[in-house]
Amino acid sequence: MSHTGIDLKGVTLRYTAKGQVVEAVRDVNMDITPGEFVAIVGPSGCGKSTLLKLISGLMPAATGTATVGGQAPRPSGQVGLAFQNPSLLLWRTVLQNVLLPLEVSPKHKAAYRRDPAPYMERAKRMLGAVGLGDFMHKHPWELSGGMQQRANLVRALIHQPEILLLDEPFGALDAFTREELWLALQALWMGAKPTVILVTHDLREAVLLADTVYVMTPRPGRIDVQRHIDLPRPRTLEDTFTETFSDIVHELRGHIGGSRTRIRAEELMEVAS
Template identity: 50%
Template structure:
């Protein structure tokens, strides 16, 4: 048996966003799946809202590197998918379709996709699809948003737009966020705390609070503190040649 992660112990305060960064294979996605209840721990426990996670969480939104939209459904019908799943499970939180439609349209407006609700996913660019996928992750107003390299497939400028958009969504409603990313600037822009992980087995190596006030701007990333933090984390993940790890 391989231990994917070991000795990981942390708390995520309600409403905060934490980021995990670290080399490929250090267990970031595994951690996220443990939190979501898609995997179970062999040792230790995961608590969400004080409750042990033993099965897939319901009140969670997830988005991944490649947005998975159903190609035969319009943007709006993709956004309403979580509602249909809740309905089918007889979940009492499933409100009227009209209310959800309203919510979907509001979210599309926030991410700058108003008027796109009847388009097919194939008619959208990668960045637009990723925005729809983010809306879908938030449509049921989850208390917890889990993002696994959500913007990795986007070009640098679209990615920066997505950070600002994420920030706008976060100012609009409260959710707790866990972000996995290889992009250190992204982690600094979005997270309140960044955990740098090491590999074999995956574990937490360094913790960095990020103290820039909200709303954050690109200028924060280019400030002295921003560049210094990014440089430091880069060296922690991949020590400079000649340095002893």
């Protein structure tokens, strides 16, 4: 179980693009408990990925406060990252790719160099759990996109991070592969229980995986809704066809549509005045 929670209070984030200051998110408050699985949804450009940069220590807050495990965010070996592009090293096998974080992690690298066997066994178990047991000695170019993303998830978790940040990791995959990876991610998370933040445009994905879903407004992104998902685990694909599940998805979709309409109305009123 992760011991690292995340607390954002009144956070506003700005960046400069083409000489202009852009306000990405405004007055965001989030209280994520250790081991919680959170999904952030909202329209494109609302600042979801920017929040991940703050939490990972890559971008400071303009105003407000942010703490990760009680401390200011900073780049750390205790954070695992997975993005839409798996970015596996083509000249390394799947197993070698998965073991890469252990070679550089301050927490593990000395022990890994002394005795790599226990770490290799853990990597093999995790690869087996996501269906890659027979492919660990293959190279990335020998795998499908879905298989590469499975390896990417294992690599992000192999060094037992306290926090896992996922930025649309399944967005480039076909629907069937994406659904398979939802279950693989759920299994990996339930085994290790890191604190997870998943940025996604897929509301079914968010509801299936998350304990809590945050809905953001169009830019500057604000938290419009915080929705707890009270569904038993482990969740299955069959659950996504139930009335309860569909009602939650439609509820969240209504909030996203409503926030877009509300923001647009505010913009028109500003122009008219």
